[in-house]
Amino acid sequence: MRYDFDQVIDRRGSNSLKWADAEDDPDIVIQDLGDMDFKSPQPVIKAIKNRVKHGIYGYAQRPESYYHAIMGWIYQRHGWEIDRDWLIYTPGVLIALAVALRTFSRPGDKIIVQSPVYHLFFNIIRNNGRQVLINPLQMKDNRYVMDFEDLDAKLEDTRTRILLLCSPHNPTGRVWEEDELKKLAHLCLKHNVIIISDEVYSDIIFKGHRHIPIADLDEEISSKTITCISPGKTFNLSGVRASTLIIENPVLRDPFAHGMIDMDLDISNIFDVTAIETAYRRGTEWLDQVLAYLEGNLDFLDSYLKERIQQIKLVRPQGTFLAWLDCQGLEMDVIALRRFMIDKARVRFSDGVIVNPGARGFQRMNFACPRSVLKHVLKNIEMAVEQTYVKNKAAKYTL
Numbered sequence: 459m460r461y462d463f464d465q466v467i468d469r470r471g472s473n474s475l476k477w478a479d480a481e482d483d484p485d486i487v488i489q490d491l492g493d494m495d496f497k498s499p500q501p502v503i504k505a506i507k508n509r510v511k512h513g514i515y516g517y518a519q520r521p522e523s524y525y526h527a528i529m530g531w532i533y534q535r536h537g538w539e540i541d542r543d544w545l546i547y548t549p550g551v552l553i554a555l556a557v558a559l560r561t562f563s564r565p566g567d568k569i570i571v572q573s574p575v576y577h578l579f580f581n582i583i584r585n586n587g588r589q590v591l592i593n594p595l596q597m598k599d600n601r602y603v604m605d606f607e608d609l610d611a612k613l614e615d616t617r618t619r620i621l622l623l624c625s626p627h628n629p630t631g632r633v634w635e636e637d638e639l640k641k642l643a644h645l646c647l648k649h650n651v652i653i654i655s656d657e658v659y660s661d662i663i664f665k666g667h668r669h670i671p672i673a674d675l676d677e678e679i680s681s682k683t684i685t686c687i688s689p690g691k692t693f694n695l696s697g698v699r700a701s702t703l704i705i706e707n708p709v710l711r712d713p714f715a716h717g718m719i720d721m722d723l724d725i726s727n728i729f730d731v732t733a734i735e736t737a738y739r740r741g742t743e744w745l746d747q748v749l750a751y752l753e754g755n756l757d758f759l760d761s762y763l764k765e766r767i768q769q770i771k772l773v774r775p776q777g778t779f780l781a782w783l784d785c786q787g788l789e790m791d792v793i794a795l796r797r798f799m800i801d802k803a804r805v806r807f808s809d810g811v812i813v814n815p816g817a818r819g820f821q822r823m824n825f826a827c828p829r830s831v832l833k834h835v836l837k838n839i840e841m842a843v844e845q846t847y848v849k850n851k852a853a854k855y856t857l
């Protein structure tokens with residue numbers, strides 16, 4: 459079927475976390491949190507409706523076909539052959555990260571992240587009593603790259619236990635290439651550091667790029683890697699709260715699985731069992747169409763900024779539905795930039811500073827919205843920039 463992603467659906471009143479603050483503010487557009495403003499694939503909606511009709515919602519079990527649907531998806535999309543035994547259900551990636559941190563490190567140990575990076579990585583590490591060690595990404599030729607020299611030094615620290623990789627990378631949109639992943643993995647192996655690879659965006663990849671699961675590079679790397687995947691970003695099912703960990707090595711897998719059981723986190727919600735299996739089996743058509751639509755949004759955003767808002771530059775993502783906007787040309791500090799976007803342009807993005815402590819002048823935009831909404835947001839920013847610029851010019855003139 460042909461999906462209509464141009465349809466504007468008001469999410470106010472639907473208990474959406476992203477739109478919660480907009481309940482009493484009809485003018486503001488929210489583009490921060492990582493879910494899409496599109497309906498999920500039709501077969502998933504139908505399957506959930508049928509399950510609702512059944513009327514009995516007792517404890518759920520996950521049939522073998524659930525796991526086979528995930529294995530089939532990973533092979534079909536990424537060419538990675540995995541065994542059924544390697545898969546562990548988790549009710550969300552952040553929960554899985556918390557359990558993994560507690561299982562494989564001790565309080566006070568250091569966990570490496572590559573910033574700017576998904577802000578909740580910082581929270582989950584610190585809230586679980588571990589220390590964040592930052593290996594900053596470097597900007598080269600308008601794309602972010604890893605600093606391996608710095609990484610080597612940070613891995614050498616005797617308290618470093620885990621490297622938390624974000625692949626593809628939120629918020630920079632990098633889809634890491636084979637040689638980058640290999641270098642990173644070999645450094646981790648050299649220092650005996652576990653890799654946790656958060657691959658929640660692995661299905662949102664634009665033309666000309668390919669996601670490579672780091673654990674699929676070779677057996678040695680796989681033996682030190684925990685991979686997290688999720689249908690949340692892929693099919694816009696984050697509220698269903700289901701994700702999967704792929705761990706080949708039983709020395710890592712068994713303690714992690716016990717950690718989940720100890721906290722009673724291994725039981726699925728009855729609707730997630732239905733939704734997830736259906737999405738992985740019948741979601742391809744929807745995903746292919748949404749990817750084409752997202753790429754169209756990206757092209758639109760790119761040319762709009764180049765032609766009409768030159769103070770804001772796009773660091774063009776290779777994957778994810780997040781645009782990392784370099785707003786340094788607006789010459790505003792962190793608070794002024796936030797207020798400018800919310801009060802003048804009437805849009806709320808994620809503040810760059812939360813994903814990159816100490817940095818300023820960046821905003822992260824979620825562009826998984828109907829194109830008309832994207833146009834509206836850009837027009838508002840353009841007008842707000844013009845007004846501010848004219849005002850400033852006028853102020854200078856009167857001085």
Ligand SMILES: Cc1ncc(COP(=O)(O)O)c(C=O)c1O
Binds near residue numbers: 552624688701
């Ligand atoms: C890189 C990354 N990991 C994890 C998550 C959260 O995943 P979950 O909702 O499954 O906990 C997000 C959500 O935006 C994310 O961007």
